[in-house]
Amino acid sequence: MSIQENYKEIKNQLPENIELVAVSKTHPVSSIQEVYDLGQRVFGENKVQELTEKYPLLPKDIQWHLIGHLQTNKVKYIAEFIDTIQSVDSEKLLNEINKEAAKHNRKIKVLLQVKIAEEESKFGLEISEAKDLFDKFIKGEFTNIQITGLMGMATFTEDQNQIRKEFSVLKNLFDELSQIQKMETLSMGMSDDFPIAIECGANSVRVGSAIFGRRDYSK
Secondary structure (H helix, E strand, O other): OOHHHHHHHHHHHOOOOOEEEEEOOOOOHHHHHHHHOOOOOEEEEOOHHHHHHHHHHOOOOOEEEEOOOOOHHHHHHOOOOOOEEEEEOOHHHHHHHHHHHHHOOOOEEEEEEEOOOOOOOOOOEOHHHHHHHHHHHHOOOOOOEEEEEEEEOOOOOOOHHHHHHHHHHHHHHHHHHHHHOOOOEEEEOOOOOHHHHHHOOOOEEEEOHHHHOOOOOOO
16 A cells, blocks of 8 residues: 555544654655645654754654654754654653753653563663652753653563553553643554554554555665
């Protein structure tokens, strides 16, 4: 199927209240433009260098989300235009985003990335660390950021019960923190598991290969 057909199929599967982040990492500007022309405005990239190369070549009303692991020394390259950083996994990174946002007189939206998967390779905060950072935010420590929600990745497994269990952990934390101050975004689910994520309470999904197709990384 074409990118347009893939996109329309995904959109048809999503309830109206679910935000779609079209993950365009490794895909060319022409493919992003194609999806933009169908009405999509929220796109996700993994790497700062790739994002800064694409940003000048595409319409300025795109809301860019950084969804990959972010090093503190790279924040300055995206602070001027990034809409949301979904992958905040340390207080050090939060402080850096706050500092760079202040230089541009902006408030940058961030999601706290919580480690819910059993896989060792996944980044993310422990639940206690996420609670601690949210508490500091509530008390006014980070004046140039807005913690708008949580993000998490489930274990890459065929075991749907395990995926459900991990997503439910994040949903419970989201509900708990929302009682202190309402959060907007629970970002869970990718191309392979987004239907389960929605079932478990996600209101934002990150879908790449199911829209753009899989890339041949050897090229």
